[in-house]
Amino acid sequence: MQIVIVGAGPTGVTLALLLAKRGIAVTLIEAAKDFHRVFRGEGLMPSGLDALEQMGLSPLLEHIPHRQIDAWEFILGDKQLFRVDEPMGATRPCTLVSQPPLLKALISEAQTHDGFEFIQGVPVKDLRWSNQRVAGVVLSDGRELNADLVIGADGRNSLVRQRIGLELVRQPKNIDxxxxxxxxxxxxxxxxxxxxxxxxxxxxxIFHGAESGKLHLAWVMSATENTDSKQANWGEIFASLSPSWLAEHFRNHADTIESPIRLSVVVGYCPQWHVPGVLLLGDAAHPMSPVRVQGINLAFRDVIVAANHLVLLLHREAGHQDIDMALSHIQAERQPEIIRAQQLQLEEAKQGELLRKNALLRSLLIQLAPLLRKIIKKSWLRRQYKMRQGITQVHLTV
Structure with missing residues (x-):
């Protein structure tokens, strides 16, 4: 049986590798000519690291740029509100990994298996239909590929999702x-x-990314933002908002601050992830907020559940009706975690927005920080647990 996966991000590549290792014919298609996009998430929470281990892929991390997070700290004004050290009760600390070399390593591993094909730099233009079921894809160069199942892993702006007419239920506003x-x-x-x-x-x-010698900084834009991002003196702006030791670094290295990338992050979920012959996974089905780096971790967990349901069916060359029924089971198993994770992300974002908007609250917290630090820290830790460890149990069984 032939599987076509559209999109060679973390979801598509890991699923293609899992299937290829199990003797299933897979064609993986990536529109971009390389893996270097303007932005790729780097954060692997304990749940994502556990998923990689279950898939037998943990050793790959030792050969690509990666860096552990040592702690999480919140600074209000110029004073520390609290700090929490990793791994926060887990067996593994949150680890940052550079996505482009990770994806290349996964592709290289998949290419060692017969039946795996990688088509890069050729976008999918459309889907092929037969008897009201998707039967393959049409590439921009005119090629048509047959498939017993097409998996849309092509991100939050998924073309596959658009072609099958499934719409996202979006959160009220994007995160800029x-x-x-x-x-x-x-x-x-x-x-x-x-x-x-x-x-x-x-x-x-602000934190040190997986890439050697580079700090990453995310500036949360308010609804009334009027800063000219290209003309602003960012070194001085960041310095004016930072503790003295960090302000000095901004001023001394202002000339290294790269021109910012503006990210308008769509957050939402598909009420339905599938139609006959097509399954959506990862950001194509449920684009996540950047809060507490959930996207790549949930994507790996999607892959495990999809493999659990599909591998045996594909091995025995089950009929299309059985395959399509399995797609609904995959969604049913994954959807509760996705919905809850998005709720937790939204709650976390609202906490930050309240603090940003309420000057009186900020003033009180600064004054009472020595008295409230332990209570605030405990509350924050309680909110993080499920976003770090995973909300449901996910185990690879095939």
Missing amino acids: ILWFKLAASPGFAADNVFRTIVNGDRVFT
């Missing part, structure tokens, strides 16, 4: 972020702390 890179300070290299800084109504996060 300016994403910066700049030279790292020795302090971050020695102690990689994911810091969230709230000063007045400004909020940004």
